[in-house]
Amino acid sequence: MTIDVTDLAGRHVTVAGLGVSGVPAARALRGLGATVTVVNGSDGEPQRAQAAELEPLGITVRLGDGTASNSGSAAGLPEGTELIVTTPGWKPTSPLFLAAEKAGVPVWGDVELAWRLRGPDSPPWLAVTGTNGKTTTVRMLASILEAAGLRTAAVGNIGVSLLDIVLGETPYDVLAVELSSYQLHWAPSLRAHSGAVLNLAPDHLDWHGSMAAYAADKGRIYEGNQVACVYNAADPATEDLVRAADVEEGCRAIGFTLGTPGPSQLGVVENILVDRAFVTNRQKSAQELAEVADVNPPAPHNIANALAAAALARAYGVPPQAVRDGLRAFRPDPHRVEHVADVEGVSYVDDSKATNTHAAEASLGAYEHIVWVAGGLAKGATFDELVLAAAPRLRGAVLIGADRALIREALARHAADVPVVDLDRTDTGAMAAAVREAARLARPGDTVLLAPACASMDMFTNYNKRGDAFAAAVHDLASGPVTDEQ
Template sequence: MSAAPRDPTDLGRLDSWEGVRTVVAGFGVSGFAAADNLTHLGSSVLAVDESEGDQERAEKAELLEILGAEVRLGSGSTAELPPDVDLVVTSPGWRPSAPLLAQARARGIPVWGEVELAWRLRHPEHDTPWLCVTGTNGKTTTTQMLDTILRAAGLRSLAVGNVGLPVVEAVMDPEPYDVLAVELSSFQLHYTRSMSPQAAVVLNIAEDHLDWYSSMADYAADKGRVYEHVRDACVYNTAEPLTEQLVRDADVVEGARAVGFGLEMPAVGMLGLVEDILVDRAFIPERATSAAELCTVGDLASAAPHYVSNALAAAALARAHGVSQAAVRDGLRAFRPDGHRITEVARHRDVVWVDDSKATNPHAAASSLMAYEPVVWVAGGLAKGAQFDELVRTVRDRLRGVVLIGRDRAVIAEALSRHAPDVPVRQVEAREDGATRDDGGADLMGRVVAAAADLVVAGDTVLLAPGCASMDQFTSYAARGDAFAAAVRALAAEDR
């Protein structure tokens, strides 16, 4: 006879989880973190994943089993939910329609994400504020900017979530953080219910992950969940009315403010630009009559409009936490974006070669393209259901030429034929299946760079901003960017 089920919804960090039977669905970074910490709290944990994974995953599985958890990896391990389960914690990439999750809902079993678990496991004596960042593009850059600003203010901060450490690991750290900069994807937000950030931002909403969502409305709704229960400030993008509408639709804590940011002169209650100065008219007492200078565009690592916009969003969240103007300035001056994000690779024959391999959807590619003119655009890969007509209409007058790669390059080629028929297009195919991955993409990118060099003229920029995911031909967007950079350097070396 099985034991009576235990309700985990009222349990927290200091409660005993003994007798709570938890299934952790997915054994990636967040899945392992959830399983590890729940086992530590006394829960009976079963972790499952269809993929057996690599040696590192096998070692993590062995460690968990030593600690008392059960791990089942490999085909068929996720097909059936065991009969005696009190809680399911899912990894963010799992669709709600996955059989195991559907079975849990049918049986009335709570389904949490790792972020939801982390929120519930916060120490009651250390209410560390969360400053949350989501959006289609710019999440990682903005979150890392924010973390750098918070550290410049002398705070013990950490960038967590969809970037860096899983949130549950940060929450369970014996030494509490002063504040957390939390990057959240739509997948993570889908499974989050009780989180109550101090402040949150939706940077933008554009077509992405339409292979996961049934509609843009569903995707936007999950992004908007970041505003639910916000305590102090809901930060939105004045250039994107949908982000403001998501604020209006949110159920926030009484007294929470709506704070806009944009690249124009700010109205009262907003952050924006006065000529080349980033200013705050939201978090100062005299905001009705003046603005506080935060930094200049020249203080930033890039003057690209989307980068400046990210800086304003990060500044707004930091100011909502009470960070000084000086700390905002010092943090933004010190910050440098990760590789493969508007990274200048080389200047060769008066041509600038730029790697923005992290631009994995049309919105990100458009933001990058709008920062340069004229451009030879390198694009293509896995489109994830996205269309490129609006992007091409927006940037066609900037295009010197286009070089296309990847499985879905025809989607981009068709948009170009409809809206920019006079722009020359070169399509570069892999020589044979598997060859690209075998050599890290060196041969493919060598031919891409050669094709771009044939199209470019002095004064142009060659921009890798694929607008697509990379996994059809590369192991990651980073591997794609590395191959591009290596090919550009090889081209430059030929002239020495």
């Protein structure tokens, strides 16, 4: 079945899921004259509130529907469905999608819908994906674009619906777009001005089914790129995706590296971020963009993020001065290598956003002597490589959460001399105890680093709440002496 986005009036469209993406999708489709049914597996207060917003518009909302569940057994399509628009996170193996495939009903993501609804004067997209660093890079990119005097917004998986932007009345020159592997899976028509894959590490394999499928979905960001495909020179898998992509004639492969850049790369020379890609004579010359000190924080993985953002901005024609000014103006989101406080000569850093081993490795690599606070839901991860890399930097480790034993066992195998405190607790108060134990292990000059390498949902609503608990415990520590209270 072929659906034309300009001819949705009277069509029966099913929206899979509510939330930040589903509600704008349902509204947009209804505004185009479609008959819209929203199905959602959860039936809680937030979902009922969203349903109450949509139903007066003539949109049918089915909450607690087995068809809408990733694990439900029901497989029926809502009657008359001609198109499904899905929110991110729904597995391709969901019963609803299996039924759609059998019936020949197309499935679009909300990003696909937004792309198809763009007008002739819509701004180009500078798109970013990767296992880690997406949000930071997109926000850096938006800051650089703003410093160049361009009207822009950081949108997409960052929490701002692309549909709201595409259908809104605010004019933009260019968009900084964060895209997850889920969104890319359901966006086959996307053709960005330029795109970047920051890195690739095993993640969400339960959703994609394999590392190869996960990488392939990430690689969709390069398809049809017009000007630049930006890749990580330290991660050959990202360059492989560029090689496999079908791009427009003249589109270039642009690498970024923490070392000295070669031609068609951005990199670092004597603490200066330099460009050898978008200069007149890239074989013999380089353009200074910014200093390492202009990157906040100047941790290695964050410098890599800055280089990727700069590459996309330069691909769009942004001048060097705007790169420097944009990086200086950028302030990272909370819980991303965020310095909380110094207490008795020890620095406390919250990187609760490090929810997988790849992110935690980058965080641990940024400090010389660390007391590591880690643990949570492992999501099938293993920790041997992470511990091997971090072992020389560890003063100690404090473990919390449901799967802490996996980290403890890796520490026993590869860092047996490192003191380990295993807190047999998964209540939210465990974080205060973890900070107290970390304070006991730390010496002046050390960093107590919350880089859990795990998801948070065994103990907290999300990684934000986990980081908040860590920060609160650190501030309590700063306000009084460490006690033995548990």
